[in-house]
Amino acid sequence: MRLKSIKDLEKRRKDAIKAKEKVRNTVLVCCGTGCLAGGSAAVAEEFRKKLSERGIDMDVELRVKTTGCHGFCERGPIVTFVPSGILYQKVKPKHVDEIIEKTIIGGDVIRKLVYRDPTDKKKYVEQYSEIPFYKHQTRIALRNIGQLDPASLDDYLARDGFKGLAKALSMKPGEIVDEVERSGLRGRGGGGFPTARKWRSAIEAVGGKKYIICNGDEGDPGAFMDRSIMEGDPFDVLEGMMIGAYAIGSDEGYIYVRQEYPLAVKHLRKAIDACREAGLLGENILGSGLNFDITIARGGGAFVCGESSALMMSVAGKVGEPRAKYIHSTERGLYDLPTVLNNVETWVDIPIIIEKGGDWLAQYGNEKSKGTKAFALVGRVNNTGLVEVPMGITLRELIFNIGGGIQKGRRFKGVQTGGPSGGCIPAELLDLPVDFDHLTEQGSMMGSGGMIVMDERTCMVDIARYFLNFLLEESCGKCVPCREGLKQLKILYDRIVEGFGTMEDLERIEWLSGDVQIGSLCALGKSAPNPVLSTIRFFRDEYEEHIHDKRCRTGVCKALTKLVIEDTCIGCGKCIPVCPTDAIAGELKKLHVLDREKCIVCGSCVEICPVDCIKPEPAKVAEEVPS
Amino acid sequence: MPEIIVDGRRLKCEEGETILDVCHRNGIKVPALCYHEAVEPWGGCRLCMIEISHPKWPGWKNWVTACLYPVQDGLVVGTNTSRVRRLRATVLDLLLARCPNSDVIRKLAVEYGVEETSYQPRDDGDNCILCGLCVRVCDEVIGASAIGTAYRGVIKEVSEPLREPPPDCIGCAACAYVCPTDVIKVLQTPTHRVIWDRTFEMHVCKECGKSHITTDQRDWLIRKNDLPEDYYDLCDDCKRKVVAATQKNLATF
Amino acid sequence: MKQLVIRPSLCTNCHICELACSFKHSSEFSLAYSRVRTIYHPEDELTVPEICLQCIDAACMAACPTGALYLDEDLSCVRVNYAKCIGCMSCVAGCPFGNMLYDKNKPGHVFKCDLCEGDPVCVRFCPTGALLYIEIGPLAGRQQMVLEEEEVTAG
Numbered sequence A: 001m002r003l004k005s006i007k008d009l010e011k012r013r014k015d016a017i018k019a020k021e022k023v024r025n026t027v028l029v030c031c032g033t034g035c036l037a038g039g040s041a042a043v044a045e046e047f048r049k050k051l052s053e054r055g056i057d058m059d060v061e062l063r064v065k066t067t068g069c070h071g072f073c074e075r076g077p078i079v080t081f082v083p084s085g086i087l088y089q090k091v092k093p094k095h096v097d098e099i100i101e102k103t104i105i106g107g108d109v110i111r112k113l114v115y116r117d118p119t120d121k122k123k124y125v126e127q128y129s130e131i132p133f134y135k136h137q138t139r140i141a142l143r144n145i146g147q148l149d150p151a152s153l154d155d156y157l158a159r160d161g162f163k164g165l166a167k168a169l170s171m172k173p174g175e176i177v178d179e180v181e182r183s184g185l186r187g188r189g190g191g192g193f194p195t196a197r198k199w200r201s202a203i204e205a206v207g208g209k210k211y212i213i214c215n216g217d218e219g220d221p222g223a224f225m226d227r228s229i230m231e232g233d234p235f236d237v238l239e240g241m242m243i244g245a246y247a248i249g250s251d252e253g254y255i256y257v258r259q260e261y262p263l264a265v266k267h268l269r270k271a272i273d274a275c276r277e278a279g280l281l282g283e284n285i286l287g288s289g290l291n292f293d294i295t296i297a298r299g300g301g302a303f304v305c306g307e308s309s310a311l312m313m314s315v316a317g318k319v320g321e322p323r324a325k326y327i328h329s330t331e332r333g334l335y336d337l338p339t340v341l342n343n344v345e346t347w348v349d350i351p352i353i354i355e356k357g358g359d360w361l362a363q364y365g366n367e368k369s370k371g372t373k374a375f376a377l378v379g380r381v382n383n384t385g386l387v388e389v390p391m392g393i394t395l396r397e398l399i400f401n402i403g404g405g406i407q408k409g410r411r412f413k414g415v416q417t418g419g420p421s422g423g424c425i426p427a428e429l430l431d432l433p434v435d436f437d438h439l440t441e442q443g444s445m446m447g448s449g450g451m452i453v454m455d456e457r458t459c460m461v462d463i464a465r466y467f468l469n470f471l472l473e474e475s476c477g478k479c480v481p482c483r484e485g486l487k488q489l490k491i492l493y494d495r496i497v498e499g500f501g502t503m504e505d506l507e508r509i510e511w512l513s514g515d516v517q518i519g520s521l522c523a524l525g526k527s528a529p530n531p532v533l534s535t536i537r538f539f540r541d542e543y544e545e546h547i548h549d550k551r552c553r554t555g556v557c558k559a560l561t562k563l564v565i566e567d568t569c570i571g572c573g574k575c576i577p578v579c580p581t582d583a584i585a586g587e588l589k590k591l592h593v594l595d596r597e598k599c600i601v602c603g604s605c606v607e608i609c610p611v612d613c614i615k616p617e618p619a620k621v622a623e624e625v626p627s
Numbered sequence B: 001m002p003e004i005i006v007d008g009r010r011l012k013c014e015e016g017e018t019i020l021d022v023c024h025r026n027g028i029k030v031p032a033l034c035y036h037e038a039v040e041p042w043g044g045c046r047l048c049m050i051e052i053s054h055p056k057w058p059g060w061k062n063w064v065t066a067c068l069y070p071v072q073d074g075l076v077v078g079t080n081t082s083r084v085r086r087l088r089a090t091v092l093d094l095l096l097a098r099c100p101n102s103d104v105i106r107k108l109a110v111e112y113g114v115e116e117t118s119y120q121p122r123d124d125g126d127n128c129i130l131c132g133l134c135v136r137v138c139d140e141v142i143g144a145s146a147i148g149t150a151y152r153g154v155i156k157e158v159s160e161p162l163r164e165p166p167p168d169c170i171g172c173a174a175c176a177y178v179c180p181t182d183v184i185k186v187l188q189t190p191t192h193r194v195i196w197d198r199t200f201e202m203h204v205c206k207e208c209g210k211s212h213i214t215t216d217q218r219d220w221l222i223r224k225n226d227l228p229e230d231y232y233d234l235c236d237d238c239k240r241k242v243v244a245a246t247q248k249n250l251a252t253f
Numbered sequence C: 001m002k003q004l005v006i007r008p009s010l011c012t013n014c015h016i017c018e019l020a021c022s023f024k025h026s027s028e029f030s031l032a033y034s035r036v037r038t039i040y041h042p043e044d045e046l047t048v049p050e051i052c053l054q055c056i057d058a059a060c061m062a063a064c065p066t067g068a069l070y071l072d073e074d075l076s077c078v079r080v081n082y083a084k085c086i087g088c089m090s091c092v093a094g095c096p097f098g099n100m101l102y103d104k105n106k107p108g109h110v111f112k113c114d115l116c117e118g119d120p121v122c123v124r125f126c127p128t129g130a131l132l133y134i135e136i137g138p139l140a141g142r143q144q145m146v147l148e149e150e151e152v153t154a155g
Helices: A006-022 A033-037 A040-053 A093-105 A153-158 A163-168 A173-183 A195-204 A225-232 A234-248 A262-278 A308-315 A344-356 A358-362 A395-402 A460-474 A480-498 A503-519 A523-527 A529-538 A540-548 A604-608 B019-025 B082-098 B103-111 B133-142 B174-178 B215-225 B236-247 C016-026 C059-063 C090-094 C121-125
Strands: A025-030 A062-067 A079-082 A211-216 A252-257 A293-298 A339-343 A372-379 A385-390 A412-417 A424-426 A450-455 A561-565 A614-618 B003-006 B009-012 B049-053 B062-065 B076-078 B148-150 B157-159 B186-188 B192-195 B198-204 B211-214 C002-006 C037-041 C046-050 C069-072 C077-080 C131-135
Touching: A006 A153, A006 A163, A025 A040, A033 A040, A040 A062, A040 A093, A079 A093, A153 A234, A153 A262, A163 A234, A163 A344, A173 A195, A173 A234, A173 A344, A173 A358, A195 A234, A195 A339, A211 A234, A211 A308, A211 A344, A225 A234, A225 A262, A225 A344, A225 A372, A234 A252, A234 A262, A234 A339, A234 A344, A252 A262, A252 A308, A262 A293, A308 A339, A339 A344, A344 A358, A372 A395, A385 A395, A395 A412, A395 A450, A412 A460, A424 A460, A424 A529, A460 A480, A460 A523, A460 A529, A460 A540, A480 A503, A480 A523, A480 A540, A480 B082, A503 A523, A503 A529, A503 A540, A503 B082, A529 A540, A604 A614, B003 B019, B049 B082, B062 B082, B082 B103, B133 B174, B198 B215, B211 B215, B211 C090, B215 C059, B215 C090, B236 C037, B236 C046, C002 C046, C016 C037, C016 C121, C059 C069, C059 C090, C121 C131
Parallel strands: A025 A062, A211 A252, A211 A339, A252 A293, A372 A450, B003 B076
Antiparallel strands: A025 A079, A372 A385, A412 A424, A412 A450, A561 A614, B003 B009, B049 B062, B049 B076, B148 B157, B186 B192, B192 B198, B198 B211, C002 C131, C037 C046, C069 C077
């Protein structure tokens, strides 16, 4: 049914709301990628099956919806209830019958499925909104995920969807940009460029045809904010792009989705089809005269294609190599025409900025970083998942209040912010505000929102080497400093973790890193030395220990480590079956023995030991191999 | 007309020029390996990096490639500062590690104080420095796009599509000519030319049998310039003979 | 504007022009590097010193895909910008008179008469005046793409 005007749109919205209100109860089963991997599709299926068996009307009495990612991935599969607001975690198909019986029909809460405070097992929190993980969040970009069926246009309309577009179409393009400027919105993909300024240069650019692009490449390891948004709230992305198209005068948009996100592509396609059918994409949108349509372009599996100029090459079917950006993409971008490229999270902030006004978003955040930001909090933290908070929050609040602190009560060592382009922030800087500027001052960056929390068992030399290796493999190879420099940096790191490192090697690493930073063509190369330089800056003693003492205090660097079972061993036998090479032997309640010849230092025994009695010690290293 | 100051010299520029254009016009030497006037500047080798600053933004400095950076009125450019020299030395040091057998790279590296590479040399590669000139010439000038690059990063290499003799190649060997390190092999006989594993027939002169272009290039020229089929039937020697026969009838002065 | 003019009837086939030209440009006495090529016609016992006609609407320029061949307006001379040349030899094939030359030892390397910056050595050394560098009024037929016998005035 084609919506020919804003009046039509509002009528459909009213109908959608009425239909929603008719349903007495709704069960929302999270089917974001994380929970899907945990088996939530079977849970949803089981709900439908059991409800149908019991003869419960699923259109009026209880509707089952599958939604996008709630963010609390550690506890998935997640099921929430409307209107009671209860959240159940780690739900399996075998629980469904009991849930229907006790919770839906009986109105009772099932204790074992409710969230429990990890530090105080007696504290149960039944309400979704009261769980500390969610309570401390301000979900703006993530506002709809988990609350609606991502395939349903009506669900989106019932949650104020397309109110932004309706308002925008009654404004002048210049007014729209003014509103975006008032909000202080800066690019959420990592660059932090003022969005209004970018749109203005595109408006001023000479040329008839202009493009709108949504960057859904999200290459940072550990980041999944954009994935959750594209999977869980695709109409929002489209609405943002439509408003952008109207503002800058574009009639063609692309969403570039990385190869590894098939579910996001599926949901976006469904949403695009639904919009086309409703006349929200295509010609004369809502009778406004705006013509705009969106195509999905899929990546080929290269991190470098998240870089905007490489992305545009990829969309054009060319080799994904960046170009120097002395001439901006807003002047010459896709096919050398004016292009506005923004990140997924930036696009979904747009509709609410227009709907509620720029000042509304600007109430959050701090002076230079207005609004909220979504973070993927991962690593050795208790509550891993997707969180959105106002910028300016400290790392401490993020990791300890929302994240629930370090697993197993271990000691915080550092947090890698901003993915492979970022740096490691140590414990003494935990009170740094997380925003566009403060982390950058310390040699890291907020980036796209990845936060990898590390504890005392993480080797900082190994972490830097990991990111270096990642970028070495992902480098496009166009410029010499990145292509050859990262290779040589990795070779130097290999020497250090194998026990052949010298202080000259460390000096050479610092020297070369400086040249890679300045000499590289694009941000991949320029920021590649960040993990290297920040770990050397804050954890230099670990590097020196690897070099002088040939010792890796965490036991991660295999060549430098032998594992030893200390006499605090309680003889529980848990380590014996997990050893892949059968290197441990021992009788129950007697000190176990580790055979060094068989041991491959994989660390599985260390992980499982309940009393932490297996310790790393320096191994003997062969004599130095000449460089 | 914008004016920039390069190494202390005030130089007039045209709007839209690059810093390298201005340097070349004024005889200022800036090294560049991936630059060639026949194709668009690329900014891949990073050798032409220069230091820039501007009195409007005191305290600001940046290092950019001269081949791509557009001139701006008042821009202050240093083509040989110590930081620039260090950058170039590192680039050449890294290239020398990549191609330890290349005389061209070694000669340039020595100019910047790098006698031996400080890094681990590659022991199994050719002298390709991945400047992209061969691919870009074939793409932008010839329009055949017969070769491209495969893979990415350190294992990136110039290659024919699917590593098969390229069907779009016209055998002009421009790629071999522009290669700064002479990597592309061309096997030439009076009747054939072998390049990129493809054997091309040479277009022979109808009179004397001499040749200097392939039949594919001849076809390309005829298509491109909309010429009669027999335009290229004679070689340069035989053409001269024909013209000389006409010219011998010139009157004296 | 001076032009290089040939008078074949005065040419004695002494080859001094070729030797002078090749030596100036390549420091070698080698006919292969000369830009002027003498062609002997035994039937008439006449030699023609063939040299680039410096066409204004040159076929070599049209054939060149990069624009490396350009007309130097001051000398009215077609020149090679080696920084732009890609060695494809389209110009060699393109010149209908065979005056675009190439180095058989260096594939792709082309060269042509550049009027020696306005003081052609072939003219200087020609003992009989078969080669002249003179003003002969408005640009004559020598600079047309195709020579018409009747259009050739003062040879």
